[in-house]
Amino acid sequence: MRMVATGLLLAMAALFLVARRYEGVHPAWGYALAFAEAAMVGGLADWFAVTALFRRPLGLPIPHTAIIPENKDRIADTMAAFLRDNFLTPAVVARRLRAMNLALAAGNFLSAPTGGGQSRIRAGAAELFAEVLESLDPERLGGQVKAGLRGQLDRLEIAPLLGQMLEAAIADKRHLPLLESILRWAGATLEANEELVRGMIHQRAHALLRLTGLDERLANAVLDGLYKLIAECIVDPDHPLRRKVEEGLERFAHDLGHDPAMQARVERMKHELLDNPALARWWEGVWERIRRALIDLARDPDAALAGQFGDALSELGQALRDDPALQLQINRFARRTAVGVATRYGGQIVTLVSDTVKRWDARTVTGRIESAVGRDLQFIRVNGTLVGGLVGVTIHTVDGWL
Structure with a gap:
């Protein structure tokens, strides 16, 4: 699109030269000359405006150019504030979720897990989940899960x-x-x-x-x-x-x-059980079997959904689909959970967005934004060239009437 816009500008320059040469041959060349002259002005003006957003035109230190690179940090803070004020406030989250029936959607999905347009989404998500589980170090992951479980049991x-x-x-x-x-x-x-x-x-x-x-x-x-x-x-x-x-x-x-004595005796037995190496080996085996089962489930969801497990999911889906009271409870729980997440972690989420954009260098920011909207920006140059030409013809026509 940049080549198209630039080519159109060059075409207007060529038309200007031709019309300038044959201006006295016929009155129509005057209109062509006015169109080409105004089109070049409009095209160059919009080229300057578009270029000034991302870089300095012709490398010249003109004030108020390279707007996006020069204001990268302010843009990051503005994006974060926009996200916080319009998406991650508890009131907005609650209002959006109040209009959604998550329980009904889950019920429809579970009651017919192998049909509909969700199959590709489910297959892609399952494949991603399986690859994540396979890429993780089983021993380290099992150790982390075991340590987390041990910590929770110690505090319980x-x-x-x-x-x-x-x-x-x-x-x-x-x-x-x-x-x-x-x-x-x-x-x-x-x-x-x-x-x-x-x-x-x-x-x-x-x-x-x-x-x-x-x-x-x-x-x-x-x-x-x-x-x-x-x-x-x-x-x-x-x-x-x-x-x-x-x-x-x-x-x-x-x-x-x-009874404190009884409680101390039970706690001592609990710690003795947790310190037993046999229990650690047993848990590592259990975790590895769970991990492999999850991978197999993700790789072949249709087989995993067969039998009693699939029947149980289907019954759960039917209950969610047909029971308005259950839907109300689950939707209320989901809404409260989402509002709680937005309340506790909304500030951290927007800070993550802001800090990530601030860590990008100016060239990265410019490239990503220009890649996202650059095609439309080049259309602005094309439109500026054509609209400028039409304005030039209009002015030339009015001038002829006067």
């Missing part, structure tokens, strides 16, 4: 959390299925090891009992009593033994939340 007080969970489970009777499962397991274990129990009773019985055969009757009585106790505990929710167990669990939950 496990005992009160476990106590609250146990108290909530007891209050909601969620411990009863577990207790019944333990009792049934105890009954099955006793039945599977019945001969072992009989042998232990025979060995510890007095010789007189063995001689009279009473040891066998004693073993049967012990086993029958144990079976009866387990059965009664299973069928009777108010059995004294079950109540004793529940009282023990309640006391244990209370100690976890309020």
Whole structure:
């Protein structure tokens, strides 16, 4: 476009020379001369204006030229202020997100993950995600994740959390299925090891009992009593033994939340577990399997979305798509999250923009802006040449009438 604009200016100069030579031959050459003369003035004026934005015309130190390179820092601050005032204020973010139904969009995407115009976007994002995971050092990344997890667990007080969970489970009777499962397991274990129990009773019985055969009757009585106790505990929710167990669990939950000695004991066990090298090796293996699974998921999303996982995502998408109350909650959460990010990090984001532009050299700034809008700027030169010529013809016509 720069060549087109310059070529048009040269064409007007050539037309000027020709019209100047043949001006007396015919009155029409006067109009051509006026058009070419005014077009050259308009084209040169706009060339100067466009060039002065990015550099000094002909290298001359003319005041108020090379405007963009000379004001690079001010432009960076202006861009940052524009971004902050028009995009990253909490009110603007909340207003924009209030007009968007993110939950519905996510629901439509998840309910039909393999169709629609999103496939190319999803494929590109998945490929980028897979390449990022593959490019990262697995050992270093795993170590960083492990260190971050270790730091979070170090700061987390496990005992009160476990106590609250146990108290909530007891209050909601969620411990009863577990207790019944333990009792049934105890009954099955006793039945599977019945001969072992009989042998232990025979060995510890007095010789007189063995001689009279009473040891066998004693073993049967012990086993029958144990079976009866387990059965009664299973069928009777108010059995004294079950109540004793529940009282023990309640006391244990209370100690976890309020007993400093119990809390210190749990914290000591936690640190011993975290310091165990076997746990570190186990976590590294788990992380590597997670990383490989994520890479496989990104490389072949259609296969990963098949089966139960895909069905679960589809059900989630249908719930998001069809439940207005759920959409309201999720949209509200997304809006609050985005507003919080804008409030906490908006200043850092605009500072990043400003500092990045300020670190660019003048040639980089000039090149990037000129590449973005340079074609339209050259159209300004073309339009200036043509409009100038038309104004020249108009003036020449009016002058002829006078």
